[in-house]
Amino acid sequence: MLKNYSAGPITWDIKSQLQGRPAHEAIALLLAWANITSVVSAADYTTKLHVIQEREFQKAQPLPGVEKLLLDLKSAKTGRTGEKIHIALATSSHKHHFDIKTAHLDDLFSVFEPHLRVLGDDPRIPKGRGKPNPDIYLVALNAINESLGEGEKEIKPEECLVFEDGIPGVVAGRRAGMRVVWVPHAGLAAQYKGREEEVLAGRGEEAHTDVEQLGVVGDGRGEQLVTLERFPYGKYGIVVKD
Incomplete structure (x- = not known):
């Protein structure tokens, strides 16, 4: 997603702040970190992200143990x-x-x-x-x-x-x-x-x-x-x- 806006890739310093957060807060943090808030709105980014999530989330598997x-x-x-x-x-x-x-x-x-x-x-x-x-x-x-x-x-x-x-x-x-x-x-x-x-x-x-x-x-x-x-x-x- 970030690559579409000539940004990223995501790194663990920001990923660590996004994990477990409510989605709207996480996306706002991500867009600010990537410095693309003037290029794409949080709402538009979320809509496009959901398309990917709908596919990828179906592959989720439990961690070992x-x-x-x-x-x-x-x-x-x-x-x-x-x-x-x-x-x-x-x-x-x-x-x-x-x-x-x-x-x-x-x-x-x-x-x-x-x-x-x-x-x-x-x-x-x-x-x-x-x-x-x-x-x-x-x-x-x-x-x-x-x-x-x-x-x-x-x-x-x-x-x-x-x-x-x-x-x-x-x-x-x-x-x-x-x-x-x-x-x-x-x-x-x-x-x-x-x-x-x-x-x-x-x-x-x-x-x-x-x-x-x-x-x-x-x-x-x-x-x-x-x-x-x-x-x-x-x-x-x-x-x-x-």
């Missing part, structure tokens, strides 16, 4: 009290794009109950409060708590574990008061080499506001993994069936 992780968590218990592990989805993708990305992955996404799928255009998220704001994760937690069975105790933010690939999402998770597992693309990991602890504390590129809500570098509430294969459940007090 994701399928087993979700199936394991579906029936997992806490090691300390034997309580059920509850899982929810929190994605910036709007429903239309989410449906395209996942229509061929029904079995994988069936682990998320419909009311525990929080999408980017979910009315439960206040307008303009997408990632890196914490709202989407707090909405997901609230949805879980509202669905708890009789006798189950309300889950607190500090008891939650967020899985993220993008920097804005890590910031959102930390600002929500949750622990975060960061599984970045190799290109993104290279971009932040030497700054991993800063990212895991939620102090990456998107951490210029509400600093007091973020974690402390080295506080142990964030972990970076190369893959979700062989996930260390015991480290997080999770017991899965053999």
